[in-house]
Amino acid sequence: MNRLTVLGGIIAVIAGAILVRLFFLQISYADEYEETAAKQHADAQSLFPARGDIFFEDTEGTLVPAAITKRMYALAGNPQKMVNPAAVYEKLAPLIKLDREEFLARATATSTYTIFFSDLPKEKTAELMRLQIPGLWLMEEENRVYPEGTTASHALGFFGYDDTTRIGRYGIEQQYESVLAGSQGNEAENGTQDGYDIILTIDPHIQTVSHRIVADLMEQWHAASAGILVIQPKTGAILAMESSPSFDSNSYNTVENYDIFLNPFTQKVFEMGSIVKPLTMAAGLDAYAISENTTYYDAGFVHIRDAEIKNYDGKGRGRQSMYDILDQSLNTGAVFIMQQLGMRQFRDYMERFGLGSVTGIDLPQEISGNVRNLEVGREVEYATASFGQGIATTPIELITALSAVANGGELMRPYLVERIMDGDAIISKTEPYVRRRVVRKETSETVSRMLSKVVDKTLAGGTVAMPGYHIAAKTGTAQISNEDGSGYSDYYLHTFFGYAPAFDPQFLILLFLEKPTGVRYASQTLAKPFHDLAEFIIHYYEIPPDR
Secondary structure, eight states: OOHHHHHHHHHHHTHHHHSTTOEEEESSOOHHHHHHHHHHHHHHHHHOOOOOOEEEEOTTOOEEEEEEEEEEEEEEEOGGGOSOHHHHHHHHTTTSOOOHHHHHHHHTSSOSOEEEEEEEOHHHHHHHHHHOOTTEEEEEEEEEEOTTTTTTHHHHOEEEEETTEEEEESHHHHHTHHHHHOBOOOTTTTOOBOOOEEEESOOHHHHHHHHHHHHHHHHHHTOSEEEEEEEOTTTOBEEEEEEESOOOGGGGGGOSOGGGGSOTTTSOOBOOGGGGHHHHHHHHHHTTSSOTTOEEEEOSEEEETTEEEEOTTOOOOEEEEHHHHHHTTOHHHHHHHHHHHOHHHHHHHHHHTTTTSOOOOSSTTOOOOBOGGGGSOOHHHHHHHTTTOSOBBOHHHHHHHHHHHHTTSEEEOOBSEEEEEETTEEEEEOOOOEEEEOSOHHHHHHHHHHHHHHHHHTGGGGTTOBTTBOOEEEEEEEEEEOTTSSSEEEEEEEEEEEEESTTSOSEEEEEEEESOSSOOOHHHHTHHHHHHHHHHHHHHHTOOOOO
8 A cells, every 4th residue: 555645644643743833723612622722822833833935036036936835724623522413514514515424424433533624715714713613623734835736846855744754755855854844942942943945046937848848758759758957057056857757746645656756867877878979079089089180980880809889870981080970979989989098098087077976966865877887897888888878877967977068177066956045034055066177178168069060060950050059969869778687678768968058058958758659869859849948048048149
């Protein structure tokens, strides 16, 4: 049975003991309730802090609620104190919609506590209090509400239960539990500190457009999953984090499979395919193992001991440049660069890009990518890793690595919380943090120039290009390995990343589409979604043309 559902049932029984800021508003003014009500009200006011809210923020500084605390009311009672339940029902029915049989069943139960009706509107409370019905009272509680439903749910998490305690679970709600929860106290002693508010780096408009695009991708391609991550490559600030399947944080307890709570950007790994090639190119250029003018002969395949590695189409193209490797997405070219670097130096660069390490993003239980194949010392493992197969990374891991290629060579720590507020006072503000320099600025500029040329000349038939702007982008189409580790399946992961303007990037977008049906290449599925989102951000940010 669903563990959350079971806990929900238990909690409903003992809710009077654990609801946040609970107090009783009498319907009956009998002496036995009056004293209890007054005491509970006073205790709640002095002991229980209000949970802080979470907000998105747009470019004009407008705050959009992402998670807020809303005051709600419930009709509760003690069946043992109720006289003539049928008559009570007749009094209540004109005011609130109650099922008669269900009400009478609860009202005649042997328990001493039950909830008859939840989510009462505040305007009904005064009318109910005037009825003065023995055995009934109103409870006030603070419920967590997520106005945007499933939007950014993996980033937000939810306010749920851990055994019998209500706390933040997953996402920002869990990571910043102590900040949001505040601290209990007593007015006469130390006082109660309400929770602080959190302002996220997520932009509500970029997030909304991303949400729509992800939904469209899932519907159009009948995929297993899809996601969009948008980052400011110079700072590490996350502008959007949207994926599907997701969940509604308002109704988390209806979820049957707990795996849906896992954040695919920070808690799942994927073999990302050819969008790793720009990292290989950057490593080769930065180490002077190759230059922009280096060429190699592409026979369409490479033999490494007993293994044969082919281009995606199996075709050879003869003498090719370093630009051609990215333009034609040549696996043989990526292997060539790795061999020029040498296995040790290739591995060192991948580690410097952060592959196989957590990024330090402010989300709970981030996992690291799996690059263990680079520890075994077999050249074929390094060869496949050079074009993004055989090693697996989290999307957040890879987007920070790609941001280093875009931003001039610095590996940033990604973050979601812009600042923490106490009313109008700033408690803390996140400053961009450079983890380390990975490549020289000149290397970054060279790779950006190559990727911009790819967009202008070839990528998706030129449909990604935007007049007046240098756009740098690359697709990836990776085979998905079998779950038992016995090779690769017939399914593919489509990936796409791009940034703009290419030589002064204000944003970088990473998209993925897992197991799309009826289509082979990422250029067919993700080029238009990238173009649409990038075009929206350029206009929204009012980014001036750069050419």
